[in-house]
Amino acid sequence: MKYKLEKPVNAGIGTANYQCHITWRNGSFIADEPVSKGGQDKGADPYTLLLSSLASCTLITLKMYIERKEWNIPEIRVNVNMYQEIKEGTTVTVIDRDIYFPEVIPDEQKERLQEIAKACPISRILENNVQVRTFMKKDGATAKSILYSNDQITVVWKPELCQHSTRCWKELPAVFDPKVRKWVNADGASAERIMEQVHRCPSGALTAIIK
Numbered sequence: 304m305k306y307k308l309e310k311p312v313n314a315g316i317g318t319a320n321y322q323c324h325i326t327w328r329n330g331s332f333i334a335d336e337p338v339s340k341g342g343q344d345k346g347a348d349p350y351t352l353l354l355s356s357l358a359s360c361t362l363i364t365l366k367m368y369i370e371r372k373e374w375n376i377p378e379i380r381v382n383v384n385m386y387q388e389i390k391e392g393t394t395v396t397v398i399d400r401d402i403y404f405p406e407v408i409p410d411e412q413k414e415r416l417q418e419i420a421k422a423c424p425i426s427r428i429l430e431n432n433v434q435v436r437t438f439m440k441k442d443g444a445t446a447k448s449i450l451y452s453n454d455q456i457t458v459v460w461k462p463e464l465c466q467h468s469t470r471c472w473k474e475l476p477a478v479f480d481p482k483v484r485k486w487v488n489a490d491g492a493s494a495e496r497i498m499e500q501v502h503r504c505p506s507g508a509l510t511a512i513i514k
Contacts, residue, residue: 438505
């Protein structure tokens with residue numbers, strides 16, 4: 304398993320309704336709700352952010368293809384919106400993506416670009432099988448602890464807290480192997496690398512102490 308982003312998107316909210324401060328690898332921005340929903344409209348709302356992801360991915364994908372083909376298309380525009388309806392008791396979300404060009408271009412190029420747009424990475428994600436997993440770190444002060452040690456580090460595992468994110472053994476299999484009884488091998492990597500991986504545990508089931 305390898306995450307798409309080297310650093311996760313981090314977001315926080317304080318006392319101001321409903322301003323979320325979102326940090327990404329190279330900066331930060333604000334997401335908010337419109338005034339009609341109790342926010343102050345200081346930033347894009349969650350639906351706008353979702354649609355913006357599709358719009359930008361579409362444009363970047365098309366631009367890359369146009370450059371590779373050396374076509375003379377100086378500008379591309381896209382409108383994206385969505386609606387939801389109930390069909391047979393199930394909520395169905397429909398996203399409409401309208402691509403247009405301020406300059407005149409041949410229809411055969413438009414047809415090809417329409418197919419390329421459908422293959423942009425965000426389109427594939429939205430039209431594929433998507434799962435949202437939610438984890439929350441717990442203290443578990445009284446939970447049973449199992450220790451795995453060497454002369455450099457002690458890894459502490461609290462099985463009652465484990466939420467099976469699979470990050471540990473998929474990202475550092477030399478140390479974490481759930482197929483064996485003693486599933487944590489403290490000698491499988493450097494203490495610093497193990498500590499780095501333990502910090503990624505979202506449930507609090509894994510902690511570590513460097514000696």
